Amino acid sequence: MSHEEQYCLWESHIGSAAAELNGQLERIAVQFNLNHATIQAACDQFKIQNSKFKIQDSTQLWDFCRHNARNQLDHLAQPINATATWDDLVLPTPQRQLLGDIATHLRHKYKVYQQWGFAQKGVRGLGISALFYGASGTGKTMAAEVLAQEFRLDLYRIDLSRVVSKYIGETEKNLRRIFDAAETGSAILLFDEADALFGKRTQVQDSHDRHANIEVSYLLQRMEAYQGLAILTTNFQSALDSAFSRRIRFVVEFPFPGPEIRTQIWQRIFPPMTPTEDLNYQKLGQLNVAGGNIRNIALNAAFFAAAADEAVNMEHIYEATKREYQKLKKMLTNEEIEGWF
Structure with missing residues (x-):
């Protein structure tokens, strides 16, 4: 079916509720390629939910469609x-x-x-x-x-x-x-x-x-x-x-991140709930590694701190960095940890 035909089916089965969805029905019709029976089932479920809770919420329709589409692909990928x-993604402006x-x-x-x-x-x-x-x-x-x-x-x-x-x-x-x-x-x-x-x-x-x-x-x-x-x-x-x-x-x-980008990654890498103490993000940005390695170091440092019942500090990050560099078969240089302690 074309997107126009699917939209007509959605509009027919959803009835008067279509006007309350603020244009989301068009997006659903172009995003999902569902058969007649699935569209009717989605609309019936939506109308039952909304008659019970009196809330016109298009995310219910969207999630129903996602769930049905997901079944087709789960065994292939x-x-x-x-x-x-x-906010988690730190990249240059271009x-x-x-x-x-x-x-x-x-x-x-x-x-x-x-x-x-x-x-x-x-x-x-x-x-x-x-x-x-x-x-x-x-x-x-x-x-x-x-x-x-x-x-x-x-x-x-x-x-x-x-x-x-x-x-x-x-x-x-x-x-x-x-x-x-x-x-x-x-x-x-x-x-x-x-x-x-x-x-x-x-x-x-x-x-x-x-x-x-x-x-x-x-x-x-x-x-x-x-x-x-x-x-x-x-x-x-x-x-x-x-x-x-x-x-x-x-x-x-x-691109491989430069010092400024690495510093920004370090500033965002720890969840707000993680206790930290005296972390110098500018100095941490000297470590010449990509964002994926920074995440590994931060995670390992958090475990070291948890084991010591302490907040994450530069010493924990230093120990975690040594482990990560060993895995990468890289030498940790004096320039990278200059001014850490």
């Missing part, structure tokens, strides 16, 4: 509980602006695609596709969480290294199953480890190279037509070529 907000642009496209796609007629030109290119690239721990997954949390969408991680198959035709079959299931709820799809596919894009020298390029083209084609947001992540910019940039709407670099 890993759900991520999105709790991060814009990157935040690009993420804000993605949010704008998600927020106004009904108006542009349906009311302003862009969908009538064909489905190709209507998908909101993005590529996030940067070193591990720089915030790619958190950015996807922020978008999912703001728009009350389900977020699923798909490990492309597991989807890609050595058998001809199997990779496309795996991708088709994922996208077909996701279309029901237009969930945010996070294709992790995209290098597994990009690394196979080469000049065609034999049939295997040709098929590897077909797999990439199929993924990009489905991303262009997908009604939700599909995000590819990769650690290596060198894996990309101009063909990707042309067919993906947003390309966002997640």
